[in-house]
Amino acid sequence: MTVSEAAERVGLTTYTLRWYEQEGLVEPVDRDSAGRRRYSDQDVDWLVLLTRLRRTGMPVRDMRRYAELARQGDRTLGERRALFEAHRDRVLARISELEEDLKVLNYKIDIYGKMERELL
Amino acid sequence: MTVSEAAERVGLTTYTLRWYEQEGLVEPVDRDSAGRRRYSDQDVDWLVLLTRLRRTGMPVRDMRRYAELARQGDRTLGERRALFEAHRDRVLARISELEEDLKVLNYKIDIYGKMERELL
DNA sequence: GCTTGACTTCGAGTGCGCTCGAACTGGAAC
DNA sequence: GTTCCAGTTCGAGCGCACTCGAAGTCAAGC
Numbered sequence: 001m002t003v004s005e006a007a008e009r010v011g012l013t014t015y016t017l018r019w020y021e022q023e024g025l026v027e028p029v030d031r032d033s034a035g036r037r038r039y040s041d042q043d044v045d046w047l048v049l050l051t052r053l054r055r056t057g058m059p060v061r062d063m064r065r066y067a068e069l070a071r072q073g074d075r076t077l078g079e080r081r082a083l084f085e086a087h088r089d090r091v092l093a094r095i096s097e098l099e100e101d102l103k104v105l106n107y108k109i110d111i112y113g114k115m116e117r118e119l120l
Numbered sequence: 121m122t123v124s125e126a127a128e129r130v131g132l133t134t135y136t137l138r139w140y141e142q143e144g145l146v147e148p149v150d151r152d153s154a155g156r157r158r159y160s161d162q163d164v165d166w167l168v169l170l171t172r173l174r175r176t177g178m179p180v181r182d183m184r185r186y187a188e189l190a191r192q193g194d195r196t197l198g199e200r201r202a203l204f205e206a207h208r209d210r211v212l213a214r215i216s217e218l219e220e221d222l223k224v225l226n227y228k229i230d231i232y233g234k235m236e237r238e239l240l
Numbered sequence: 241g242c243t244t245g246a247c248t249t250c251g252a253g254t255g256c257g258c259t260c261g262a263a264c265t266g267g268a269a270c
Numbered sequence: 271g272t273t274c275c276a277g278t279t280c281g282a283g284c285g286c287a288c289t290c291g292a293a294g295t296c297a298a299g300c
Binding site: 049052055056074077078080081084085087088091092094095097098099101102104105106108109112113115116119 | 169172175176194197198200201204205207208211212214215217218219221222224225226228229232233235236239
Binding site for chain 4: 014
């Protein structure tokens, strides 16, 4: 599929897709006879995984590192697993943090509600 | 307390504290005779609340809006509550998203573990 | 009374992750 | 066969949230 079709599927722009390739997050994508990118389903799967990593706050730098490891094949499985485990821990910590902050938010909402009722 | 003491307490830099003031996230802080900022406990409380909002991903733009409302007193309580409720919903959505992404992470970790064992 | 060091303001610089404009190319539709 | 459109590369620009350098001021300690 074309760059714009792939962009549509993964929810990124064509700009971003080309930039990801340039940044080494994606292997050079196959081209047709006219030099236009042709994305395979595997390319899209990979991009979807990358969007998950980005969404969880993984820096592009780390995603590049992960992409490099993936390119090197099975011998980097352990390292890739370690990278994901470390990231999982960060995501868990982030969720805890958000849940803590949620308490403050709820407390404030409650207080504002009470103050509003007192003003009547 | 001084700007560096306040920075220490809220976990921001002195640069950021001055910048927050300049950006209107904080009311102009009291000054001593030499023109140096003197932070009160209430100033610090306010800053701590701001850090919670930032940490949950609220843009500085929205924090400024909130600060403006707070400055206007009780008549903006309803609007402030609405702002917090909307933000709470975003935080809840973000947590759900992270939990979804966590599943992918765990799935990958599991797969890598299995592949590693198969290679032995 | 001089040094030190934490403060002041101002504007410029940084890092991240895109986002875009310009100039060009090549296949498809009429 | 010309128009059109989606693609190409390249480098520049942007928005956000800080972060810092420079030049100056002032109170406190020796």
